[in-house]
Amino acid sequence: MNSNISQQFYENGFFSPVKILNQEAALSHRAELEEVEAKLGPQHYQNKIHTIMRSAYELLSDPILLDAIEEIIGPDIMVYNSTYIIKEPNTLSHVSWHQDLTYWGLDSDRQVSAWIALSPANDVSGCMRMIPGSHLSGERIHVIPEDDPDNVLYQSQTVENIDETKAVSCPLLPGQASLHHGWTLHASAPNQSNDRRIGLNVQYISPEVKQTKLPGYSALLLRGEDRYGHYATEQASSEKLNYLGIEHQREMDNLYSRIAGTSG
Ligand SMILES: O=C(O)CCC(=O)C(=O)O
Numbered sequence: 001m002n003s004n005i006s007q008q009f010y011e012n013g014f015f016s017p018v019k020i021l022n023q024e025a026a027l028s029h030r031a032e033l034e035e036v037e038a039k040l041g042p043q044h045y046q047n048k049i050h051t052i053m054r055s056a057y058e059l060l061s062d063p064i065l066l067d068a069i070e071e072i073i074g075p076d077i078m079v080y081n082s083t084y085i086i087k088e089p090n091t092l093s094h095v096s097w098h099q100d101l102t103y104w105g106l107d108s109d110r111q112v113s114a115w116i117a118l119s120p121a122n123d124v125s126g127c128m129r130m131i132p133g134s135h136l137s138g139e140r141i142h143v144i145p146e147d148d149p150d151n152v153l154y155q156s157q158t159v160e161n162i163d164e165t166k167a168v169s170c171p172l173l174p175g176q177a178s179l180h181h182g183w184t185l186h187a188s189a190p191n192q193s194n195d196r197r198i199g200l201n202v203q204y205i206s207p208e209v210k211q212t213k214l215p216g217y218s219a220l221l222l223r224g225e226d227r228y229g230h231y232a233t234e235q236a237s238s239e240k241l242n243y244l245g246i247e248h249q250r251e252m253d254n255l256y257s258r259i260a261g262t263s264g
Contacts, residue, residue: 006071009112009179013135014186016170016178018068020059020116026175029055030118030198033084036241044086045152047256049200050220050236052245056082057236059116060202061222065177072112072179073206076224078231080111080203080211081256085152087126087191092150094126094190096158099134100203101182102142103157103260105213110206113180117172118198125193128178128186129167135183150190154261159185172199207231213259218252 009015021029032055037043050057059065060082069077087093101109121127134140140159148156162185170178180186191197207226211217219231234252237245 005068005179009072009181012130012132013184014130014132014170014178014180015068017172017176018065018114018179019176020062020064021175023174026118029059030174032240033118033198039241040246042086043084045083046249047081047083047253048218048234048249049084050079050082051234051252052237052242052249054237054240054242056084056200059200060114061236065114065116066223068179069112069114069204070223073110073204074224076207076226077222078205078207078219078226079222080205080219082200082202085115085199085201087152087188087197089191089194089196092190093152094150095128095152095186095188096145096148096156097131097162097185097187098142098153098157098159099140099183099185100180102139103155104182104203105211105259106182106205107210107212108206108208109182110209111182112204113182114177114202114204115170115172115180116177116200116202117174118200119174119195120172120193121197121199122171123169123189125195125197126189126191127172127197128170128180128188130170130180131162131166131185132168134185135181138183140185154257162187211259214255217255217259
């Protein structure tokens with residue numbers, strides 16, 4: 001474990017890579033996801049996926065990852081959301097330059113996002129790119145382009161005129177993760193490889209952080225204590241695939257897209 005995670009994170013706005021699992025273990029998590037996809041159809045961008053998939057919960061609660069998160073936001077850790085972000089081989093799917101906190105409705109930046117690779121993420125497959133230090137300048141203006149159907153983001157929100165010569169790629173092997181701050185400018189290009197680019201995106205918060213846009217959102221305590229009670233409680237899936245939880249997961253997915261799918 002790298003002891004200067006927090007220092008680098010707050011200096012650069014991201015830290016990468018954190019080595020969580022070996023490649024074999026990561027590939028078995030990929031196989032679990034692909035089994036679920038064979039049963040339920042595509043799982044790209046399904047929010048709160050850890051409430052129906054045990055594998056997603058195991059990944060996001062991995063102790064090595066949580067140790068890194070703890071270095072950044074302290075000992076009380078909740079998971080606010082998890083979603084697979086999947087770019088199919090040789091597709092145009094991409095993510096424009098943006099800052100997460102612009103549209104999440106959180107009242108504090110005591111949060112961190114992790115992106116856990118389940119397949120190789122690199123410049124060919126469209127790994128994440130970050131602008132170092134961009135979190136230090138706070139919120140930037142986002143525009144909503146008329147037409148960008150291949151943009152993964154709900155509203156294709158985009159910060160324009162980024163000096164891409166400053167961008168740093170965060171390549172990851174399966175089983176590695178990157179961590180980024182909610183004000184860090186980041187983006188990713190299309191997947192030009194012949195394999196799927198699969199990542200589990202996880203948002204961790206400290207329990208004091210409030211969601212200010214819509215009531216009723218839940219979160220799950222992973223470590224430490226929740227002394228605030230801002231969130232409805234939720235259960236992690238105890239089964240490979242929790243069929244009984246699907247309806248609730250879909251409701252929460254819908255609520256999440258109403259919260260995060262509008263700016264402010
Ligand atoms: O999956 C990607 O390429 C981008 C993900 C992203 O924007 C995020 O994790 O905040």
